Amino acid sequence: MNATVSPSTVSGTYVPPASKSAMQRACAAALLRSGTTILHNPGNSEDDRAALDLVTRLGAHVAKDESTITITSRGVQPKEGQLHCGESGLSVRMFTPIAALSSQELTITGSGSLTARPLDFFDTVLPQIGVRGGSTAGKLPLHVQGPLQPADITIDGSLSSQFLTGLLMAYSAAGARGVALTVKGLNSRPYIDLTLAVMRDFGMKVPRNDNYESFVFGDSVPTPAKDPLHYTVQGDWSGAAFGLVAGAIAGKLEVTGLDVFSEQADKAILRALMQTNVALSIREDGISVGGQAGGGGLNPFHFNATDCPDLFPPLVALASCCAGTSVIEGVHRLAHKESNRALTLQDEFGKLGLSVELQDDLMIVRGGTVLRGAAVSARHDHRIAMALGVAALRADGPVTIEGAEAVGKSYPQFWAHLQQLGASVSLTG
Numbered sequence: 399m400n401a402t403v404s405p406s407t408v409s410g411t412y413v414p415p416a417s418k419s420a421m422q423r424a425c426a427a428a429l430l431r432s433g434t435t436i437l438h439n440p441g442n443s444e445d446d447r448a449a450l451d452l453v454t455r456l457g458a459h460v461a462k463d464e465s466t467i468t469i470t471s472r473g474v475q476p477k478e479g480q481l482h483c484g485e486s487g488l489s490v491r492m493f494t495p496i497a498a499l500s501s502q503e504l505t506i507t508g509s510g511s512l513t514a515r516p517l518d519f520f521d522t523v524l525p526q527i528g529v530r531g532g533s534t535a536g537k538l539p540l541h542v543q544g545p546l547q548p549a550d551i552t553i554d555g556s557l558s559s560q561f562l563t564g565l566l567m568a569y570s571a572a573g574a575r576g577v578a579l580t581v582k583g584l585n586s587r588p589y590i591d592l593t594l595a596v597m598r599d600f601g602m603k604v605p606r607n608d609n610y611e612s613f614v615f616g617d618s619v620p621t622p623a624k625d626p627l628h629y630t631v632q633g634d635w636s637g638a639a640f641g642l643v644a645g646a647i648a649g650k651l652e653v654t655g656l657d658v659f660s661e662q663a664d665k666a667i668l669r670a671l672m673q674t675n676v677a678l679s680i681r682e683d684g685i686s687v688g689g690q691a692g693g694g695g696l697n698p699f700h701f702n703a704t705d706c707p708d709l710f711p712p713l714v715a716l717a718s719c720c721a722g723t724s725v726i727e728g729v730h731r732l733a734h735k736e737s738n739r740a741l742t743l744q745d746e747f748g749k750l751g752l753s754v755e756l757q758d759d760l761m762i763v764r765g766g767t768v769l770r771g772a773a774v775s776a777r778h779d780h781r782i783a784m785a786l787g788v789a790a791l792r793a794d795g796p797v798t799i800e801g802a803e804a805v806g807k808s809y810p811q812f813w814a815h816l817q818q819l820g821a822s823v824s825l826t827g
């Protein structure tokens with residue numbers, strides 16, 4: 399599908415979708431408890447659907463109605479030997495240790511960009527916790543046979559926090575006691591805060607976090623959550639970052655449905671917006687962004703995105719409209735996402751005439767000149783598609799984004815939402 403976005407202004411109220419990071423964690427936590435969980439504001443992205451399919455195959459019963467999803471479980475009891483993670487990095491990395499709680503032999507597969515993403519972490523870690531199997535030359539498919547036995551181990555947290563998320567959940571469900579997960583060089587730290595928050599909300603045993611270097615499971619026994627457990631999935635700061643940037647560069651929006659106290663990493667978009675001097679008001683019941691007092695331009699910004707790497711694409715769209723050079727740190731975190739995002743941002747924004755320079759860990763974006771209308775590609779990456787769609791609002795002519803359906807991975811309603819805000823978007827093919 400192609401999306402053609404013509405220069406437009408946006409206005410009105412914007413409500414982002416449910417966070418797939420929160421939704422996938424909630425699915426895992428619902429699988430791990432004995433009882434019934436009712437998810438309110440459930441997500442419907444491709445990654446969310448992959449997680450729901452995984453919990454079904456791992457033994458839970460999933461029932462959907464118009465506004466909720468009910469998951470009934472008695473813990474991990476696989477019904478199938480094959481697990482499919484779609485394209486979701488979080489699902490494969492979180493559900494692999496969870497699946498290995500069972501003693502059944504399981505094969506874990508995925509599709510698209512996930513088949514190229516690194517999983518060799520499991521080859522060194524699984525044998526230390528009683529799990530046989532591992533990856534296929536560092537990639538999918540994975541083969542595992544548990545049962546996983548929590549032990550004191552040291553892991554590398556620099557490539558991705560998602561492996562640690564899975565281990566924390568699996569250790570907790572296995573009743574870990576008197577053991578510690580030691581982590582070297584953890585990146586994407588707020589995602590671990592989100593994991594621990596979901597575990598707490600689901601009445602799971604939560605380890606002590608010693609400065610993100612050690613997670614210690616003590617002797618305490620958690621109080622089980624009430625049954626049925628009602629859980630509301632938070633609005634998505636990662637998706638909302640695109641809406642907030644659209645408001646900042648091309649109009650004025652009122653954003654609701656976000657928890658301003660959320661643990662989500664991408665809430666940090668607010669810090670970058672503040673540096674640009676955009677008119678911004680942050681309240682518990684909503685955020686208004688855009689419509690600069692006095693009509694002034696946006697200032698460039700310097701932002702470290704090492705712990706919130708998914709913000710790079712919306713930040714590049716924002717930087718394209720700032721008068722001067724913006725610098726984003728943390729480029730090394732981008733190599734193994736749905737695409738190598740440093741290079742795809744450079745190539746695709748380059749077609750719009752934007753200079754994106756890569757210098758070691760820095761991305762240098764020279765904003766301030768009007769983007770030109772052109773044909774670009776989403777490169778099978780949802781966040782690249784959305785960043786191009788938002789930047790196109792301020793181009794000098796239509797921008798056609800090929801492969802626009804990529805948004806389905808995290809935000810299927812993205813193009814419809816942009817249209818509802820008044821943007822000219824036509825979808826073809």
Ligand SMILES: O=C(O)C1=C[C@@H](OP(=O)(O)O)[C@@H](O)[C@H](O)C1
Nearest residue numbers: 419488557558559560586589708
């Ligand atoms: O745990 C999560 O929900 C995620 C963690 C981050 O990955 P890394 O930990 O690999 O940086 C992020 O990029 C991804 O989109 C979602």
Ligand SMILES: C=C(OP(=O)(O)O)C(=O)O
Nearest residue numbers: 485486487488708735736
């Ligand atoms: C990288 C992403 O997700 P995941 O790693 O879960 O596939 C993303 O949503 O940008």
